[in-house]
Amino acid sequence: DAGVIQSPRHEVTEMGQEVTLRCKPISGHNSLFWYRQTMMRGLELLIYFNNNVPIDDSGMPEDRFSAKMPNASFSTLKIQPSEPRDSAVYFCASSLGQTGANVLTFGAGSRLTVL
Amino acid sequence: DQQVKQNSPSLSVQEGRISILNCDYTNSMFDYFLWYKKYPAEGPTFLISISSIKDKNEDGRFTVFLNKSAKHLSLHIVPSQPGDSAVYFCAASDGGSYIPTFGRGTSLIVHP
Numbered sequence: 001d002a003g004v005i006q007s008p009r010h011e012v013t014e015m016g017q018e019v020t021l022r023c024k025p026i027s028g029h030n031s032l033f034w035y036r037q038t039m040m041r042g043l044e045l046l047i048y049f050n051n052n053v054p055i056d057d058s059g060m061p062e063d064r065f066s067a068k069m070p071n072a073s074f075s076t077l078k079i080q081p082s083e084p085r086d087s088a089v090y091f092c093a094s095s096l097g098q099t100g101a102n103v104l105t106f107g108a109g110s111r112l113t114v115l
Numbered sequence: 116d117q118q119v120k121q122n123s124p125s126l127s128v129q130e131g132r133i134s135i136l137n138c139d140y141t142n143s144m145f146d147y148f149l150w151y152k153k154y155p156a157e158g159p160t161f162l163i164s165i166s167s168i169k170d171k172n173e174d175g176r177f178t179v180f181l182n183k184s185a186k187h188l189s190l191h192i193v194p195s196q197p198g199d200s201a202v203y204f205c206a207a208s209d210g211g212s213y214i215p216t217f218g219r220g221t222s223l224i225v226h227p
Contacts, residue, residue, distance in 0.1 A: 091159070
């Protein structure tokens with residue numbers, strides 16, 4: 001398996017534009033997570049899906065952020081409109097789900113810069 | 116309110132010596148603790164874990180110690196190698212949600 005695949009790796013956009021980040025989880029994993037990494041807050045959970053259903057979206061900053069998982073092999077995180085404070089590295093991770101330590105496998109991340 | 120705290124943003128160690136990375140938590144419901152390692156421009160990768168029923172878990176050069184009464188865990192790397200230079204994240208989860216909560220990370224630099 002190629003691991004968790006994220007695209008794009010880098011995105012530079014202007015304030016007010018729509019940004020869509022994409023994630024392909026590991027086949028067979030039934031849990032998917034979106035995290036955001038910033039210097040101030042470290043790795044913070046944005047949203048968690050289990051079997052394609054959003055379970056916990058309490059970390060989504062505001063209505064400008066939305067996430068979907070239309071099937072087991074694809075998820076998107078959308079920011080509309082984007083703002084400079086959204087600049088961060090966004091990670092997608094997947095796991096086998098609710099078992100034991102629930103080890104996550106992370107993608108390489110999408111670095112977003114909003115000017 | 117941070118439930119998982121890594122109070123040292125950075126640590127510098129000489130090659131061959133021991134590296135000790137610390138992590139504190141506040142939620143007594145946490146029952147699994149994990150350490151992830153992250154190189155620049157890559158995602159975090161799983162390193163080692165420990166369940167709350169144990170107080171030590173060892174994997175090669177890496178050992179994690181858990182002190183439940185103090186709500187404290189530590190990662191020991193012996194001997195440290197330059198390739199260990201990375202950011203280390205402590206994470207914890209409880210059996211109810213299985214959602215890991217991460218600390219802010221500690222940047223380890225191992226000097227040759």
